[in-house]
Amino acid sequence: MSSIKLPRAVTDLVDSFEKLPGVGPKSAQRLVFYLLHNPERELESFAENLLKLKKNTVLCEQCHNVSETNPCPICADESRDDSMLCIVEQPLDVLALERSDAYKGRYHVLHGSIAPLNNIGPEQLYLHDIVKRLEGVAEIVLATNPTMEGEATALYITEYLTQASVPTTEIVMTRIGHGLPIGADIEYADGMTLSRALEGRRKV
């Protein structure tokens, strides 16, 4: 076996890339050798952007969304509907819902979903402080993902709020609608989606 090794600076950066989700040893190596052919200025700006990520962002103390200000622009916006609280898994979900332009209430970002297989329980999420945000709320929209983890999280939240003696008679709990996405083909839809779409049918 030859003793020729990659330079330490190369393997160190390969290690950094390998820690990212979905990046294996081979693609980490490929990324590093790609960067090796980049001008030094590019690498410096990449490094700066990494350092800026945490320094220039903050989690909003109210909704826990990623923001430049605390409270975040949505929490600070007085024109929004205080009677609705939408619970989502990730900051990107807030962005997607905002793009839809169909929701004008407040948000609460959990930063994940309950996933026992990945050692993520309710304690690892911004979940238990939802109770502190219920003043004046008439509806809680559970907009976690329609995945096993998202469903479990939605269920957990419902039960948690009941046990925390939140007056669920006054607050309506809703789950975001499931069914066929716009532009989809019934022919190719999976059974679970179709069964949810049938359950969620509406009078025309």
Added chain:
Amino acid sequence: MSSIKLPRAVTDLVDSFEKLPGVGPKSAQRLVFYLLHNPERELESFAENLLKLKKNTVLCEQCHNVSETNPCPICADESRDDSMLCIVEQPLDVLALERSDAYKGRYHVLHGSIAPLNNIGPEQLYLHDIVKRLEGVAEIVLATNPTMEGEATALYITEYLTQASVPTTEIVMTRIGHGLPIGADIEYADGMTLSRALEGRRKV
């Protein structure tokens, strides 16, 4: 359309990731939000490793391999066979050949292959200085990849060396062997590989 945007620090880092090959906007976003949940120390070490990459490495002036020293350990090793020169596309190819323990000669790293579709011509590669390295060389092994670009590059090198009046009567030009990889199944081999494997058959 809502005016809610991601913080600048987030979009800047998304941009940096998007520049990497094979990373689209969606996966760049996912990587950034993953990093957002990492401790700051991790981000700092990632940034340090990026900055170290070019500062602590150098391209060997002789073979152009990535190294910590110039000349690189292989070029500096006097026990290696000066009569063989193996031309490869990438530094990782050198590493793979070294792992095989089947080659004891010198290397020459092109840092790419001729790919007109990506605007990479012979001028963008460390190709024309091969002629300066032929003293005492008895065999040139063309070990570019068995892809369209690799084949074109091997062909170009052969023609270039002939035109540069390299005494090709004294220097044998060989192409690395093509055929079935060890452990492969003839049933599943593609036609091109099988035809190359038949061409390269040997007496037992």
